[in-house]
Amino acid sequence: MAFNKVEKIDDLVPVRNVLISVFDKSKIEVLVEGLIETCPGVRFYSTGGTYKRLKEILGNKSDKCLVSVSDYTGQPEMQGGLVKTLDFKIYLGLLGEKYNEAHQADLARTDAVAFDMVVANLYPFTRVTADKSVSPETARSNIDIGGPCMIRAAAKNYIRVASVTDSSDYARLVEELRKNNGCLSLDTRFFLMKEAFVHTAEYHTAISKYFVEIQEGLIASVYDC
Numbered sequence: 539m540a541f542n543k544v545e546k547i548d549d550l551v552p553v554r555n556v557l558i559s560v561f562d563k564s565k566i567e568v569l570v571e572g573l574i575e576t577c578p579g580v581r582f583y584s585t586g587g588t589y590k591r592l593k594e595i596l597g598n599k600s601d602k603c604l605v606s607v608s609d610y611t612g613q614p615e616m617q618g619g620l621v622k623t624l625d626f627k628i629y630l631g632l633l634g635e636k637y638n639e640a641h642q643a644d645l646a647r648t649d650a651v652a653f654d655m656v657v658a659n660l661y662p663f664t665r666v667t668a669d670k671s672v673s674p675e676t677a678r679s680n681i682d683i684g685g686p687c688m689i690r691a692a693a694k695n696y697i698r699v700a701s702v703t704d705s706s707d708y709a710r711l712v713e714e715l716r717k718n719n720g721c722l723s724l725d726t727r728f729f730l731m732k733e734a735f736v737h738t739a740e741y742h743t744a745i746s747k748y749f750v751e752i753q754e755g756l757i758a759s760v761y762d763c
Contacts, residue, residue, distance in 0.1 A: 546637045547697040550721035551654055553577045555631070557607075557692075558584045558592065558657040559623055559685065565705045567595045569657065572712030574599065577720035583607055583653070585623060623684045632656065632691040636698055655700040655722075656692035660685045660737075664744045674752055675761075681745055686738045693738075696731035697724070703737045 556573060560566060570592060573580050584592050585607045593600045611625040631653040634641040645652060661682040666672055692701035700722050702711065707730070714722060 542635065542638065544635055544697055547724065548636070549724045550718055551698055551727070552721045553654045553700070553715065554580055555651045555653045556580060556582050556655045556657065557623070557628070557653045557688065558582055559588050559688065560657060560659045561661055562659050562705065563588065563591045565708055566591060569702070569708040569712065570595050572708070572715060574603070576712065576715035581605060583610055623688050628688070629691055632688065632699060633695050635695070653692070653699060655702060656688055657702045658685050658689050659703055659705070660741055663741065667748050677748055686741060689734050689738055693731040693734035696727045700727050701730050701734040703734050
């Protein structure tokens with residue numbers, strides 16, 4: 539397999555297309571309103587409950603700047619919201635490199651957009667399993683699949699994409715966007731990348747630790763096997 543070797547990147551990257559899918563929607567209005575203020579023409583792509591929350595925040599602006607991921611990809615969400623963002627067009631937009639002609643051709647061929655920012659946080663697995671009486675089935679249903687994939691793809695491509703996983707960063711990012719005319723710096727994208735990989739590593743560690751500690755016989759009894 540040939541690896542891409544990137545030799546040219548931009549320090550300041552303008553934020554134009556933002557993919558947002560968050561379980562915890564607290565303070566999301568800080569970032570969304572800040573992006574509207576500082577990034578002319580910004581568009582938000584979102585799913586499920588996050589889409590509904592953004593529509594409330596954006597009001598009459600939503601018709602021009604809010605896009606449902608299912609409308610964008612042409613694929614409806616899986617029943618129960620199990621599959622929403624796992625789509626080829628989404629990952630082209632996350633992993634495509636600006637100065638790679640083949641990547642740019644793929645984006646054009648599929649009519650995909652390049653995402654400049656991903657805002658995501660995950661199903662509350664650790665919060666749910668902190669209750670020792672919770673069943674393995676409840677724990678299993680709180681394992682996030684699309685969120686970690688999306689975060690890791692954005693973080694891998696920090697040379698172009700900002701991966702935002704911590705709501706405490708929202709206000710600081712808006713201030714940088716104001717300072718840099720709607721752009722985020724490489725240093726900031728690198729900082730966000732490190733936060734993102736710590737976030738997903740801790741998440742997967744918590745899941746593995748929970749299930750490693752469960753006896754196999756208990757699982758069979760839960761599902762009446």
